[in-house]
Amino acid sequence: MARTTSLSGFPEWLPEERIVEQHVLDELRRTFELHGFSSIETRAVETVEQLLRKGEIDKEVYGVSRLQQDEDEKSPKEGALALHFDLTVPFARYVVENNGYLTFPFRRYQIQKVWRGERPQEGRAREFTQADIDVVGDGTLAFRYDVELALVMIEALSRLPIPPFVLRVNNRKLAEGFYRGIGLDDAPAVLREIDKLEKIGRDAVIANLQANVGATAEQAASALDLASIRTEDTSFVKQVRALGVSNDLLEEGLTELAEVVGEAARRAPGKVNADLSIARGLDYYTGTVYETVLVGHEQLGSVCSGGRYESLATTGKKNFPGVGLSIGVTRLVTRILSQNMAKASRAVPSAVLVALNDDESWSAAQDVAGQLRARGIATEVAASPQKFGKQIRYAERRGIPFVWFSTVQEDGTVTHEVKDIRSGEQVTADPTAWQPPHEDLHPTVEAPETA
Incomplete structure (x- = not known):
């Protein structure tokens, strides 16, 4: 409400x-x-004369003036301005x-x-x-x-x-x-x-x-x-x-x-x-x-x-x-x-939060976010490498439905997984191809469910 x-x-x-x-x-x-x-x-202001030449609602019109006028400016009644009422x-x-x-x-x-x-x-x-x-x-x-x-x-x-x-x-x-x-x-x-x-x-x-x-x-x-x-x-x-x-x-x-x-x-x-x-x-x-x-x-x-x-x-x-x-x-x-x-459906445009493993991974996380954003997926990157549970709870409080995890393997390759924090399902994903369900891409407006 x-x-x-x-x-x-x-x-x-x-x-x-x-x-x-x-x-x-x-x-x-x-x-x-x-x-x-x-x-x-159109501009927000009109002259008072223009606004009041038709109709009778002058008591409802907000006048506009500077708090302090220069000495050479017109008197308040000359060319007076007001905010438009329609x-x-x-x-x-x-x-x-x-x-x-x-x-x-x-x-x-x-x-x-x-x-x-x-x-x-x-x-x-x-x-x-x-x-x-x-x-x-x-x-x-x-x-x-x-x-x-x-x-x-x-x-x-x-x-x-x-x-x-x-x-x-x-x-x-x-x-x-x-x-x-x-x-x-x-x-x-x-x-x-x-x-x-x-x-x-x-x-x-x-x-x-x-x-x-x-x-x-x-x-x-x-x-x-x-x-x-x-x-x-x-x-x-x-x-x-x-x-x-x-x-x-x-x-x-x-x-x-x-x-x-x-x-x-x-x-x-x-x-x-x-x-x-x-x-x-x-x-x-x-x-x-x-x-x-x-x-x-x-x-x-x-x-x-x-x-x-x-x-x-x-x-x-x-x-x-x-x-x-x-x-x-x-x-x-x-x-x-x-x-x-x-x-x-949610209060933020973000569909994905990219989690951080450590401070050194922030730049790589930004790369992942950039790949997602390039395909129209609103994405945030976590600000600090807290425990994953805290990062997930942050996304939950924000209303972000997906959390992205990137892990560097021993051979130097990087694996990516994305977790739907509502269902708990976590799957392997490619940042250049993964797409959230259509209904999760942007916030939607819908009638509340009735009992």
């Missing part, structure tokens, strides 16, 4: 926990690259600045740390890793990418040692068109209140819609009727139309959402729901929005979210519309570890 660190909200993993995290990252990276996404990395806003800036060097549609994945000043709790850290994929177009972007990204994320999450999950999808056009159709013109304000539904409940949201948005009781009830619709197929279209609201934007959103849900339900049945309560709090989303929950762990919140944005990346004269999804890697890994969903 993950430890509690001395600085709350800034998790640090033990070596065996880090192996689990690296396994998650490797599976995500492998999946993203299989689908043609290129890796990028990867989408920095990516939008990256696209604008590099659009002349990119080929569109541009497919990127990005796995980096982000920082957010939230109250620390399980699933919410102040420093955490996100893994994002986005596709961005030059001027236009085919809606088909909204469907494709949902399928890529379903595949990526399916490779991880996590419980069953459901990707919940909605469409901002559908929601905004519906609100306008019932006379609520401030759709972003309505969405912000609907986004609180799971946290505060239906009655409190209705009260907030009346107090904060100016909705009538009937309008608020209609907005909540829409948010209550959830289906595993495209039957939500009929249910929405049964509410009797007419609006062109609503119809456009219905068509788009039906395309995403219909295709995803065909390819990954049971893993996608149309959920018309999904709003997403950030203002830059304009169409499809996604959230993902682990079945049986819904209280953890969304582990993978995102959506379509039309004008987050813009030069003023040209837009670079995009659609993207982001996995909260640290949130997932924390739950995997705390619930013992997976564990590493």
Whole structure:
């Protein structure tokens, strides 16, 4: 289980926990690259103006400054810097600045740390890793990418040692068109209140819609009727139309959402729901929005979210519309570890410890280790020629499965043997040819055995 660190909200993993995290990252990276996404990395800081131009989370942003400024430096407010709180806003800036060097549609994945000043709790850290994929177009972007990204994320999450999950999808056009159709013109304000539904409940949201948005009781009830619709197929279209609201934007959103849900339900049945309560709090989303929950762990919140944005990346004269999804890697890994969903087979990469007979044999032991490493076998050499029993116990404490022994015979020849310290089996081996079993070559991540 993950430890509690001395600085709350800034998790640090033990070596065996880090192996689990690296396994998650490797599976995500492998999946993203299989689908043609290129890796990028953006700087950790952005200007405060850039970070806060969309959305309302300024209280969560960490500012960055030197402890002591030179007299000729700008005042703190001029060109102030802050740590990025997500990867989408920095990516939008990256696209604008590099659009002349990119080929569109541009497919990127990005796995980096982000920082957010939230109250620390399980699933919410102040420093955490996100893994994002986005596709961005030059001027236009085919809606088909909204469907494709949902399928890529379903595949990526399916490779991880996590419980069953459901990707919940909605469409901002559908929601905004519906609100306008019932006379609520401030759709972003309505969405912000609907986004609180799971946290505060239906009655409190209705009260907030009346107090904060100016909705009538009937309008608020209609907005909540829409948010209550959830289906595993495209039957939500009929249910929405049964509410009797007419609006062109609503119809456009219905068509788009039906395309995403219909295709995803065909390819990954049971893993996608149309959920018309999904709003997403950030203002830059304009169409499809996604959230993902682990079945049986819904209280953890969304582990993978995102959506379509039309004008987050813009030069003023040209837009670079995009659609993207982001996995909260640290949130997932924390739950995997705390619930013992997976564990590493060992805490170290080393598969072999080369034992020492005496101090004079250290150089020859390094030669053996070099031959093993040349074939991709992680190897350590004992630091001192203790009794073999102590060297074996050292390997056992480290989790190293094999110990290598080299013996110089009377005629000057050298014989080699390798011992599996788990089974006790010891066999003659050639350092230029011996190979450990495939499952022992590297640490593996697997579900714990159950009684």
